[in-house]
Amino acid sequence: MRHASIAAAIAAVTFLVAACASSDEAAGWTYAPPPTEVAASGAPSGEPSAVPSGEPSAVPSAPASAPASAPASAAPASAPASASAGEKVTVTAQGIQFEQADLTVPAGAPFTLEFVNNDAQVPHDIQIRDQSGAALFTTDTFPGVETRSFDAPALTAGPYQFVCTIHPNMIIDVAAQ
Ligand SMILES: [Cu+2]
Numbered sequence: 006m007r008h009a010s011i012a013a014a015i016a017a018v019t020f021l022v023a024a025c026a027s028s029d030e031a032a033g034w035t036y037a038p039p040p041t042e043v044a045a046s047g048a049p050s051g052e053p054s055a056v057p058s059g060e061p062s063a064v065p066s067a068p069a070s071a072p073a074s075a076p077a078s079a080a081p082a083s084a085p086a087s088a089s090a091g092e093k094v095t096v097t098a099q100g101i102q103f104e105q106a107d108l109t110v111p112a113g114a115p116f117t118l119e120f121v122n123n124d125a126q127v128p129h130d131i132q133i134r135d136q137s138g139a140a141l142f143t144t145d146t147f148p149g150v151e152t153r154s155f156d157a158p159a160l161t162a163g164p165y166q167f168v169c170t171i172h173p174n175m176i177i178d179v180a181a182q
Contacts, residue, residue, distance in 0.1 A: 092110070092111045092114075092116045092117070093116065093117040093118075093119055093154075094108060094110050094116055094117065094118050094119065094157070095119040095120075095121060096108070096118065096119070096120050096121070096131055096167060096177065097121040097123060098120070098121065098122045098123060098124055098127075098129040098149070098169070098175065099123040099124060100124065101124060101127065101172050101174070101175065102174075102175055103167065103169070103175050103176070103177045105177050106177070106178075107177060107178045107179070107180070108167065108177050108178075108179045108180070109179070109180050109181075109182060110157075110160060110165075110179055110180070110181050111181070111182075112159075112160055112161060112162035112163075112181040112182050113159055113160075113161065113162070114159050115156055115157060115158055115159050116157050116159075117154050117155070117156065117157070118131065118144065118154065118155045118156075118157040119152065119153075119154045119155075120144055120152065120153055120154070120155065121152045122147060122148065122149035122150065122151050122152070122153075123149050123150055124148075124149040124150070125148075125149050125150050126148050126149065127148055127149055128146050128147060128148045128171060129146065129147070129148075129149070129169045129171060129172065129175070130143060130144045130145065130146040130147075130169055130170055130171065131143070131144045131155075131167050131168070131169065132144075132167070132168045132169070132170050133157065133160070133165055133166075133167055133179075134165060134166045134167075134168055135163070135165055136163065136164055136165070141158065141160070141165075142155075142157055142158055143170065146170070146171065160181040161181065162181050162182050163180075163181055164178065164179070164180055164181075165179040165180075165181060166178060166179060167179050
């Protein structure tokens, strides 16, 4: 019994080793040739058919649909999406002051203005003013403690000020660049 089971085990191991060796060998022989055959036959047939069929259909359809939808729906829809997906500028009010002494905001693209009002029950807002003092954008006025996000308009590169209209001492020098 004992000899028989050992012999069986040895036989099994021998068989497994042999099976592994032979399957590796078989794999080496059978796997190597097909890839070059597939690559050689696949490239020439796939390339010429894909390019001519894709290009003619894509080009005529794009100009046809773009003018119709772009001015009316595409432009307004994509602007807020890119603004919220783009840069976020955070301004914090605390102790009747803006925490940020100065700021840099992206020029030429709408951005998200996140206003953190940490002054409990004290209302603040943020007004974006250009160099002449003209107001370009004003957020809601709201008391803390609360955080709100606003879609600020695109600013051309240059200096601006963020000012709280309720507390004129709250001023941040801002560079759009
Ligand atoms: Cu204020």
